[in-house]
Amino acid sequence: MNTGLGEATDIIGILVSVIFVSAMLIWVERRLLAVWQDRLGPNRVGPLGLMQVVADMIKMFFKEDWIPPFADKLVFVLAPTIVFITMLTGFAVIPFAPGLGIIDFNFGLLYFLALSSLSVYSIVLAGYASNNKYSLLGGLRAAAQTVSYEVFMGISIMGVVMLSGTFNLREIVEAQRDVWFIIPQFFGFIIFLIAIIAESRRAPLDLPEAEQELVGGFHTEYSGMKFGMFFVGEYLGITLSSAIIVTLFFGGWLGPWLPPLAWFCLKTAIGIMFFILLRGGLPRPRYDQLMAFGWKVLLPAGLLNLLVTGAMVLSLQG
Amino acid sequence: MGICTLANSAGMTDIPAAAPQIVSELTERIGLNDFTIQPTRDGITTIWIPKQNLRAVLRYLKSQTVSPYALLFDLTAIDERMRTHRQALPDSAFTVVYHLLSFDRNEDIRLKVALDETGLSLPTVSDIWPSANWYEREVWDMFGIVFEGHPHLRRIIMPPTWKGHPLRKDHYARATEMEPFTLPDELQEIEQDALRFVPEDWGMRRQSDQSDFMFLNLGPNHPSVHGAFRIALQLDGEEIIDALPDIGYHHRGAEKMGERQSWHTYIPYTDRVDYLGGSMNNLPYVLAVEQLAGIEVPERAKVIRVMICELYRLASHLLFYGTFAQDVGQMSPIFYMFIDREKVFDILESISGARMHSSFFRIGGVAMDLPRGWDKRIREFVDYLPARLDHYDKMVMNNSTLKRRTQGIGAYTTAEAIDWSATGANLRATGFEWDYRKERPYSGYENYEFEIPTGTHGDCYDRCAVRVEEMRQSLRIIKQCLDNMPEGPYKAFHPLTTPPPKARTLHDIETLIQHFLNVSWGPVIPAGESCVTIEATKGLNAYYLTSDGGTLSYRTRIRTPSFPHLQMIPMMCRGMMVADLIAILASIDFVMADVDR
Numbered sequence: 009m010n011t012g013l014g015e016a017t018d019i020i021g022i023l024v025s026v027i028f029v030s031a032m033l034i035w036v037e038r039r040l041l042a043v044w045q046d047r048l049g050p051n052r053v054g055p056l057g058l059m060q061v062v063a064d065m066i067k068m069f070f071k072e073d074w075i076p077p078f079a080d081k082l083v084f085v086l087a088p089t090i091v092f093i094t095m096l097t098g099f100a101v102i103p104f105a106p107g108l109g110i111i112d113f114n115f116g117l118l119y120f121l122a123l124s125s126l127s128v129y130s131i132v133l134a135g136y137a138s139n140n141k142y143s144l145l146g147g148l149r150a151a152a153q154t155v156s157y158e159v160f161m162g163i164s165i166m167g168v169v170m171l172s173g174t175f176n177l178r179e180i181v182e183a184q185r186d187v188w189f190i191i192p193q194f195f196g197f198i199i200f201l202i203a204i205i206a207e208s209r210r211a212p213l214d215l216p217e218a219e220q221e222l223v224g225g226f227h228t229e230y231s232g233m234k235f236g237m238f239f240v241g242e243y244l245g246i247t248l249s250s251a252i253i254v255t256l257f258f259g260g261w262l263g264p265w266l267p268p269l270a271w272f273c274l275k276t277a278i279g280i281m282f283f284i285l286l287r288g289g290l291p292r293p294r295y296d297q298l299m300a301f302g303w304k305v306l307l308p309a310g311l312l313n314l315l316v317t318g319a320m321v322l323s324l325q326g
Numbered sequence: 327m328g329i330c331t332l333a334n335s336a337g338m339t340d341i342p343a344a345a346p347q348i349v350s351e352l353t354e355r356i357g358l359n360d361f362t363i364q365p366t367r368d369g370i371t372t373i374w375i376p377k378q379n380l381r382a383v384l385r386y387l388k389s390q391t392v393s394p395y396a397l398l399f400d401l402t403a404i405d406e407r408m409r410t411h412r413q414a415l416p417d418s419a420f421t422v423v424y425h426l427l428s429f430d431r432n433e434d435i436r437l438k439v440a441l442d443e444t445g446l447s448l449p450t451v452s453d454i455w456p457s458a459n460w461y462e463r464e465v466w467d468m469f470g471i472v473f474e475g476h477p478h479l480r481r482i483i484m485p486p487t488w489k490g491h492p493l494r495k496d497h498y499a500r501a502t503e504m505e506p507f508t509l510p511d512e513l514q515e516i517e518q519d520a521l522r523f524v525p526e527d528w529g530m531r532r533q534s535d536q537s538d539f540m541f542l543n544l545g546p547n548h549p550s551v552h553g554a555f556r557i558a559l560q561l562d563g564e565e566i567i568d569a570l571p572d573i574g575y576h577h578r579g580a581e582k583m584g585e586r587q588s589w590h591t592y593i594p595y596t597d598r599v600d601y602l603g604g605s606m607n608n609l610p611y612v613l614a615v616e617q618l619a620g621i622e623v624p625e626r627a628k629v630i631r632v633m634i635c636e637l638y639r640l641a642s643h644l645l646f647y648g649t650f651a652q653d654v655g656q657m658s659p660i661f662y663m664f665i666d667r668e669k670v671f672d673i674l675e676s677i678s679g680a681r682m683h684s685s686f687f688r689i690g691g692v693a694m695d696l697p698r699g700w701d702k703r704i705r706e707f708v709d710y711l712p713a714r715l716d717h718y719d720k721m722v723m724n725n726s727t728l729k730r731r732t733q734g735i736g737a738y739t740t741a742e743a744i745d746w747s748a749t750g751a752n753l754r755a756t757g758f759e760w761d762y763r764k765e766r767p768y769s770g771y772e773n774y775e776f777e778i779p780t781g782t783h784g785d786c787y788d789r790c791a792v793r794v795e796e797m798r799q800s801l802r803i804i805k806q807c808l809d810n811m812p813e814g815p816y817k818a819f820h821p822l823t824t825p826p827p828k829a830r831t832l833h834d835i836e837t838l839i840q841h842f843l844n845v846s847w848g849p850v851i852p853a854g855e856s857c858v859t860i861e862a863t864k865g866l867n868a869y870y871l872t873s874d875g876g877t878l879s880y881r882t883r884i885r886t887p888s889f890p891h892l893q894m895i896p897m898m899c900r901g902m903m904v905a906d907l908i909a910i911l912a913s914i915d916f917v918m919a920d921v922d923r
Contacts, residue, residue, distance in 0.1 A: 045661035141542050145564065145904070212655055212727070220550045220653045221905050291727045292655025294905045295564060 019110050026099050030243040035060050037243075037284050044288050068239075071232035076138065079229060083137035088230065088237035091130035095244035098123045102251045103178045105261045105268040116177040117169065120252055121162055124207055128154040130241070131209065131216055131226045138229040146225025149295055150216035153206055156302045161203035163310035167196040167317040168256050181260030188259040192320075195313045197257045199306050204253065206298070208245040210283055212290040215298060250279030348435065349373060351391065356382045362416050364438070367617050367856040370425075372436040374416050380439055381449050384424065388454055393430035396744045398451075399859075400425040400885040401461035403469045404872060407443075408495045411853035411875050419443040420469055424451075425857070425870070425885075429744075429758075432765055436857075447472040450479075457747035460893045468493035468581075478528065483574040483922060486520040492582055499579075499586050523558040528570055530560050537562050542904075546575045550653050550908045553918030557895065557907070564903050569896045573889075576918035584882025588848025589615055590689060590824040592879070596869075597683035599884060600920040602642040603863040604674070606635045608687035610869045613768060614858040615689050618851050618873050619822040625812045627691035628770040633704075633807035634674070634686055635769075635860075636800040640711075641670040642863035643793045643800075646915045650790050651722045653912035654731045659722050666714055673703050689849065690823030695816045701808050708805050715797060723791060732786035736898040736910035739784060746897065747890035750865025751792045752914065756784035762861035769860075773810075774803050786913035793915065822849045848877040857883075864888055864915050884923050888916035 035050065035058060042049025051057040075081055101116035103109045113119075128150060135147015169175060171192060172183035180189075190197050206213040217225040224230075227238050254260060254275040261268035263275075293301070348371065352358040362374040375383055387395040403422045406412070418440030426435050439448060450473040452459040462473040463482040470491035473479055481488060490497050498504055509517075525532055525541060532539055545556035554575035560567040580599055584592055596607040609631060616623060623631075644667045648660030671681040677700060678684035678693065686693050722728060738746075740756040753760065761778040763771040779795030781788025819827055826844045830837045853875035859868040865887025874880040891914050899907045 041657075045658050046665055047661055141540060145542075148564075211657065214655075218655070218905070220655060221908050223549060288658045290656065291651065291725060291731065292905075293727050294731055294903060296903065297730055 018108060022099065022104065022108075022110055023096065026096070026244070026247060027240070030240055030247050031061050031065070033243040033246065033280065034064060034239070036280070037287075040281060040284050041288050044285065065236075068233050068236040073232050073234075076140075076229050078139045080137040080139065083133050084229075085234065087130050087134035087137055088234045088241070089130075090133070091127045091241035092237045092244065094123045094127040094130070095241050095248055098244075098248045099251070101177055102248070103181055103255060103260055104272050106178075108269060109178070112178055113176070115175045117165065117175040117180070117256075120177075120248075121158070124161075124248075125154070125158050127241075127245070130238075134230070134238070135216070135226040138226070140229050142222045142224070142228045143226050146216040146218070146222050146228070149218075149222075150209065150226060152299060153213070153215055153295075154209070156299060157203045157206035157306075160199055160302055160306040160310050161207060163307070163314060164196045164199035164203060165256060166314050167193045170314075170317050170321050177255050177260075181255055181262065184259040184262060188257060188262075190257040193257065193313075193317070195309060196317070197253075199310050199313065200256070201253065202306065204249045205283070205286065206302075208242070208249050210242070210246065211287040212292045213298065214292065215295050218292065220292075246280055246283050247276065250276045250283065253279050348387075348391070352383060352386065355390070356386050358383060362414075364415060364855075366436075367854040368614075368858065370434045370436050370857060372438065372855075374438045374440060377439055377441070377448060380424075380437070381451060381454070383437065384426075384451050385454055387426055387435065393428060395426035395428040395431075395435055397427040397429070397749075398424070398455040398457050398461070398747050399427040399434065399866070400868065400870065400883070401451075401458055401465065402870070402883045402885075403465045403471055403493075404881045404883075405469060405493065405495045409872075409874050409880055416440045417442070420446060420471060422448055422465065422471060423870075423883075429760055441471065446470060447474055449474050450476040452476055455747070456745055456897075457890045457893060460889065467491065470494065481574075483577045485517065485574070487517055492579065499582050523570070523572075525558075525560065530568055530570075534562070539567060544907075546572075550911055551918075552649070552911065552916060555892075555918050555921070559904070559907070561904070564905075566899050566902050566904065566907060569899050569907070571892050571895050573892060573918070573921050575922065577922040578919075580923040581882050581884055584879045584884075586878060588877050589851050589879060590848050592882070593687065593689075594683065594685040596884075597685050598919060599886065599923055600642075600862060600864060600867065600888070600917060601682065602638075602645055602917055603867075603920075604634075604638040604641070604682055605678070605684045605686045606638040606642075606860070606862055607867065608685060609635055609769065610858045610860045610862075610867055611871075612687045612689050613860070614856045614869045614871045615851060616818075617856040617858060618854050618871060619689065619820070619849070620852075621690045621818045621820045621822060623691055623769075623818050624815045625770070626814045627816050627818070629807050629811055630692050630696060630816060631687060631769050632771065632774070633804055633811075634677070634684075634692075636803045636807070637670050637674055637704075639800045639863050640797055640804075641667050641674075642915075643797050644670070646793055647718065647722070647790065647797075650912040650915075651728070653908050654728055656722065656725070656728065659718060662714070662718070662721075666711060669707050669710070673707060676700070676703060688817065688824060690820055691815070691817030696811075701811075704804065704808055708801055708808070711801060712798065715794065719794070723787075723794060729787060731905070732790065732909050732913065734783065735786045735902065735906045736913060737783055737785035738894070738898060742897070743784065746894045748865070748894065749887050749890075750861065750863075751796060752789055752865060752887075752891055754778065755781035755788040755792045757782045762859060762866060766859075768858070774806050776800075776802050786909045789913040789915070822851065824849050850875065850877055851879075859885075862887060864917075864920060865891065886920045886923060888914075888918075888920040891916055892921055 039049040050060040053059040053063045075084055098120055100110040101119050131150035132147045135143045168189050171189060172180045209216050227235055258275050261272040263271035358379050360376050364372040366372050401424055403420055406418045406421055420441045422439045424437040450462055452462060460482060462476055463479060465471050466479050467481045467483050468491055523543060540561045542559040542561055544559055545551040546554045556572040558570040580595055583595055593608055596611045597604055599607050644663045648663035651659040674684055675681050677696060678686040740758040743753045743756050757780050759778050759780050764778055776799040779792050781792050817823055821840055824844055826841050831841045851873045853873050855872045857868055857870040859866050867887060868885040870883035871879055872881040898910050
């Protein structure tokens, strides 16, 4: 298996369904949170409130396309597109099922890491270009948080790479035929999970946004479709994160009885719901606490995990 | 004028000065000779002292006497120029009133300084009590009395561009007394410019040797300031160097309105002072009016009042609890707590017909008797809430992230808290066990069994923990109200009870006339002064009423707990992060209506 592009129909199908799913997540998140918080959530537009997404979209499209006069206009407009594009292109390497995917190449995992790092530019530039003190603080927090947690994210998945001996995501899935990597790599999984929440800036690690502190953080000045890009970009991020967690630790499409694609979608859906549940459940740590936790706990833990995994792999081979 | 004779014939006598011992001590120790003792209805020792003795007396009372008067409870003023019933009081155009509270003696003292119109100035006491800073600014703002030596004597409640001093008797009270208001562009520019924060005005530097500071304008519209409230922050990165709270955006002139509403029709205004406390705000007001009028409230009314107050305390604390969790980034608890709060409001609605602002208390009792089957819902609720509170303990108070966010944050000691006039749960969180309901029971609180929860560290976490435990105690009190609700009238049989008892109106013309006048004009409350304090949801809330023997109050002073609490913010947040400030704000438990009135 070397670099190979999927069928054109597959590619279009995947991109469209990924965007569709991400948009629908707006409704899913609001309804799920509502259920967990003893409320109803959006239930007025269409059956079960499903058309809420359409209503939200219409609202966003028809809002005034406002750029604050004090903003750096070009960067201000470009910033939201970056998160959208990087998250979307991230899906290129996800192996949805055997033979179903956009591109299949040997450094799929590195490609994912690279794109997820690129997405931080979106936040930092948005924070800078808004020329607003709250946005600036949000941008600063985003830069520090994402850059740090990338390190732990990279380290935490090296265990998986060691066990499977490849960066190719399809081969990583295949390597989990006997046992999902969540079992031998449990600590790696925990670190990766925390890091990817920080990386996707979701509550409870939504410090760059932190409504109660920074109003809206990096997107305080954004409205209309430019805000919508951040919004959908965040949901794309959740979907991508869940998909990658499933691929790396939960055996991807593998599973009995059901077709492989169904397994993949099911597992990803559970991952997404977990992200939403986390948001509903936990308070937000303070910025310096988050950084201290990363460097003082996650980094040594990640390195230790790497060391133990390496020793195990060596002893098994030897 | 039958009504007046009737009211005055109620035979109210002022309680003569009860504690001349402290007065003779003052004479001995600091040579206070020229003073007048004023008898008052509330029995608080009230001494008129000359201006030149003021600082010496206050300093003596605060720190030199045995069992000192450590807390500056209130500092306010009265425009005396229109007052007719002054009996033997010293001549005065404006009187500044210092109300001190002694925890050790469990008694108060009120010092008054007379000022004539040509010399409206006094030495500041903001170096003796840091909390006097804002009170003096308020008195300057409202009355135009200058405090010499005050570090920043400028408007605090009214806009900086305001002309005149609103609580003076010659200042208009209604918009209709003025030309219609317009706001042309130039004027708007001026108004906006006046609100601009200039660090130099407040003695703040723009940079240090190491870095340039950022000035962040937090509010008046910000998700975490709980209303219209603004804090200007001086930041080094995300670390707070200094903070400057700016209040007054929620000012509605509640004290001024007190001077144009009849005693009875002012009750609904009080509900809106601490708008989360509902009818609990009525209580100090009606108690003060009853004290002036000499009305003895029947037992049933007292128990109903206590029960309603504790229900409102629950409602207020539940909202505090939820927003506290929310402000440290926990999203869900507030929704659960709102559901419980709804249940409290359902109960209050079935009793009074209203939810948040039920204005249920009346001069002499309550508005109506409890409805049939009133106890069912309350009993259900009292059984339901404890399990929920236990659940919240697990969710919120035992959450390790929340603990890390709030423990050791915004801490102060008992001494600091008293210096800054902190009261209520914010004072008890430092480990100081002092609850007005226990120390000076009102409305029959001496008959209930409950404990006073205290904290130990005086930090954000303890402030929340104290309130959580207070909810359990409130439930206990409500349960005792349920089990021991006495039979009998819900309103006193007294000519000044409003609306007056109606039973005899169709039997004799005097009662009919009396009823008619009390309802149409409002009751005439005998001249005198009275201050009643209660343990409100957020701390000590007091109404200091001055009656000139008419249908309107001569001066209504509302002492609210949130006002001094907000003044502590800079002290609490220096050296902390922005996120800590949000936790501190949440833990203070304030509403801006309670600050600005």
